[in-house]
Amino acid sequence: xxxxxxxxxxxxVQGLTGGQGxxxxxxxxxxxxxxxxxxxxxxxxxxxDGIPVFNTVREAVEATGATASFVVVPPKFASAAILEAxxxxxxxIVCITEGxxxxxxxxxxxxxxxxxxxxxxxxxxxxxxxxxxxxxxxxTSGDIALAGGPVGIVSRSGTLTYQALHELSQQGIxxxxxxxxxxxxxxxxxxxxxxxxxxxxxxxxAVMMIGEIGGSEEERAAEWIKHNMTxxxxxxxxxxxxxxxxxxxxxxxxxxxxxxxxxxKMEALAAAGVHVCLNPTEAGQKMVEIVQAL
Amino acid sequence: xxxxxxxxKQYFSRFGIAVSxxxxxxxxxxAVAVAERVGYPVVVKAQVKVGGRGKxxxxxxxxxxxxxxxxxxxxxxxxxxxxxxxxxxxERSSDIAKEYYASFTLDRxxxxxxxxxxxxxxxxxxxxxxxxxxxxxxxxxDPVRGLDIETARRWVHEAELDEAAREQAAQLLxxxxxxxxxxxxxxxxxxxxxxxxxGTVHALDAKVTLDENASFRHPEWEEYRATETEDPREKMAxxxxxxxxxxxxxxxxxxxGAGLAMSTLDVVNQVGGSAANFLDIGGGANADVMAxxxxxINADPKVTAIFVNIFGxxxxxxxxxxxxxxALRRVSITAxxxxxxxxxxxxxxxxxxAPHLNDRLITEPTMLDAARRAVSLANA
Numbered sequence: 076x077x078x079x080x081x082x083x084x085x086x087x088v089q090g091l092t093g094g095q096g097x098x099x100x101x102x103x104x105x106x107x108x109x110x111x112x113x114x115x116x117x118x119x120x121x122x123x124d125g126i127p128v129f130n131t132v133r134e135a136v137e138a139t140g141a142t143a144s145f146v147v148v149p150p151k152f153a154s155a156a157i158l159e160a161x162x163x164x165x166x167x168i169v170c171i172t173e174g175x176x177x178x179x180x181x182x183x184x185x186x187x188x189x190x191x192x193x194x195x196x197x198x199x200x201x202x203x204x205x206x207x208x209x210x211x212x213x214x215t216s217g218d219i220a221l222a223g224g225p226v227g228i229v230s231r232s233g234t235l236t237y238q239a240l241h242e243l244s245q246q247g248i249x250x251x252x253x254x255x256x257x258x259x260x261x262x263x264x265x266x267x268x269x270x271x272x273x274x275x276x277x278x279x280x281a282v283m284m285i286g287e288i289g290g291s292e293e294e295r296a297a298e299w300i301k302h303n304m305t306x307x308x309x310x311x312x313x314x315x316x317x318x319x320x321x322x323x324x325x326x327x328x329x330x331x332x333x334x335x336x337x338x339x340k341m342e343a344l345a346a347a348g349v350h351v352c353l354n355p356t357e358a359g360q361k362m363v364e365i366v367q368a369l
Numbered sequence: 370x371x372x373x374x375x376x377x378k379q380y381f382s383r384f385g386i387a388v389s390x391x392x393x394x395x396x397x398x399x400a401v402a403v404a405e406r407v408g409y410p411v412v413v414k415a416q417v418k419v420g421g422r423g424k425x426x427x428x429x430x431x432x433x434x435x436x437x438x439x440x441x442x443x444x445x446x447x448x449x450x451x452x453x454x455x456x457x458x459x460e461r462s463s464d465i466a467k468e469y470y471a472s473f474t475l476d477r478x479x480x481x482x483x484x485x486x487x488x489x490x491x492x493x494x495x496x497x498x499x500x501x502x503x504x505x506x507x508x509x510x511d512p513v514r515g516l517d518i519e520t521a522r523r524w525v526h527e528a529e530l531d532e533a534a535r536e537q538a539a540q541l542l543x544x545x546x547x548x549x550x551x552x553x554x555x556x557x558x559x560x561x562x563x564x565x566x567x568g569t570v571h572a573l574d575a576k577v578t579l580d581e582n583a584s585f586r587h588p589e590w591e592e593y594r595a596t597e598t599e600d601p602r603e604k605m606a607x608x609x610x611x612x613x614x615x616x617x618x619x620x621x622x623x624x625x626g627a628g629l630a631m632s633t634l635d636v637v638n639q640v641g642g643s644a645a646n647f648l649d650i651g652g653g654a655n656a657d658v659m660a661x662x663x664x665x666i667n668a669d670p671k672v673t674a675i676f677v678n679i680f681g682x683x684x685x686x687x688x689x690x691x692x693x694x695x696a697l698r699r700v701s702i703t704a705x706x707x708x709x710x711x712x713x714x715x716x717x718x719x720x721x722x723a724p725h726l727n728d729r730l731i732t733e734p735t736m737l738d739a740a741r742r743a744v745s746l747a748n749a
Binding site: 095099150151171173174175176177178179181182184185186188189202214215216219230231232233234235237238241258260261285287288290291292295311313314315316353354355356 | 475477478480481482511512513550553555580582583585586624625626627628629631632634635636638639644651680681682683711712713715735736737
């Protein structure tokens with residue numbers, strides 16, 4: 076099984092008529108994803124390579140029965156697009172847009188939680204989700220994934236998500252689903268959401284978790300893992316040798332209650348029983364050992 | 370983007386938050402002119418983005434023109450923890466009855482805004498949080514609902530601000546929240562927020578961090594950008610729209626995505642090398658961006674090898690390859706280049722580079738192989 080999406084998921088692309096939307100929307104369809112429509116205000120009635128374009132999400136949903144949306148629009152329009160998707164009847168939204176102001180994200184997230192609690196947002200600023208052989212929504216290159224499981228991947232970083240897929244596929248280890256949650260301040264879906272879904276998925280036998288410096292999401296995940304996760308987890312945290320990043324000011328350090336360093340995150344995860352590795356290749360090799368021992 | 374104190378105060382003023390009357394000065398004569406205008410005594414304050422200015426001699430009280438001249442002369446050019454003072458803020462000195470602390474920032478785990486207010490200001494708030502956490506009144510604010518004056522009034526009461534300060538402080542907090550949200554700040558902090566003996570409340574310091582993602586709706590931020598960075602490498606990168614941090618090693622790093630760029634630093638370090646920089650060309654980078662990245666790296670004399678680590682997603686590897694060739698045409702790249710290319714259009718990208726490969730332009734199949742090769746070339 077896969078998490079959040081499967082071979083029957085019908086997807087619309089908000090921004091299909093733009094350069095990025097067209098390129099990735101068509102690539103997703105070529106992969107086998109059921110891309111059933113596009114949405115661009117003012118371009119309803121046209122089509123992109125045979126995919127019908129609608130003026131609004133509601134029209135697209137009514138005409139196609141889509142339940143998922145791929146949001147590929149510029150930062151200033153992204154929040155409105157996400158809310159329109161939820162209002163229009165979409166229940167799973169993938170937003171890859173990079174550069175959305177943090178205050179917009181905070182407002183959008185809270186509006187979704189209050190008014191559309193059944194809707195899941197993945198991202199913003201994430202590579203999307205791929206369930207190899209079934210569904211690919213986002214910007215991940217489908218050819219680097221391998222179908223058949225048994226590993227689930229969850230990652231906060233875009234390109235490191237591809238690196239993780241690549242390391243496993245090269246070794247002949249398939250994936251059930253690979254979820255890129257993105258590294259923005261207010262992500263719609265977090266590590267714990269994905270870990271819980273993988274824990275519940277019978278076909279996922281082990282999980283690879285890729286984190287990075289900053290924030291405290293990895294520490295929170297470690298706490299959750301300690302009490303809830305039975306499946307083995309291999310982890311890599313990027314930024315072990317990173318320079319001290321942008322300082323968060325005094326207030327930020329107090330809130331997180333964590334230094335946000337790779338070291339602190341690695342220690343928290345190791346204490347929760349996670350196999351912590353120092354680079355993506357080592358993480359891939361560790362996962363091979365675990366899968367072979369299953 | 371972090372603002373200088375004077376910029377933070379000017380930003381506060383836009384939102385009606387009271388600050389001491391003052392102005393900037395880049396020379397001793399300008400400092401005198403500002404002092405004469407705002408009236409004595411004045412405080413002469415070094416404008417650097419680093420803490421501990423006072424202890425380093427960067428903040429001085431002046432009662433007359435001679436003292437302004439002397440202090441301004443001493444502070445301009447002063448080196449405070451590696452930051453050379455080039456600009457002063459001169460403001461009317463305030464009598465202080467009480468010092469408070471106020472700030473707003475994003476509480477990421479709770480996806481809400483967090484206000485912090487304390488009757489114990491003027492000292493480092495981390496110290497207060499550690500030694501006397503009850504002295505900070507935390508307020509979680511729903512980003513959709515915002516902060517209203519009634520809530521602010523309850524908050525100043527709960528924080529046990531002095532009676533005389535409460536109503537003004539509540540009004541000021543609502544304005545500060547407005548500055549934080551409509552002003553798109555990651556952080557808006559006042560320490561100290563003061564009550565004067567004659568009963569007025571205003572901001573004596575300003576610490577503001579702006580969210581650069583919101584710059585499309587803030588043309589007024591342009592002036593802050595001009596004063597932002599001092600490292601010439603970072604300045605050049607910024608002008609070209611690249612996310613660059615200068616480091617001290619010998620291997621120039623170019624990667625797409627912050628995570629992969631950080632991971633590249635990790636791997637280079639693990640195989641015995643040291644990075645000259647962190648450079649993330651971002652998602653969707655085209656040939657122009659790639660060429661600009663190569664130029665920035667090439668301008669760093671310490672670089673003895675360049676490691677380009679690309680895993681295409683939204684970035685297309687063929688575009689990256691075109692950018693490398695474009696850079697080689699435009700400038701003379703002195704260091705050898707090692708590339709690792711995977712992901713979207715990787716086959717096309719490798720094909721574009723194939724006819725140009727030689728002992729100065731090399732591809733390797735994996736990130737680890739490429740790191741090892743770059744390190745051996747850098748040390749050769």
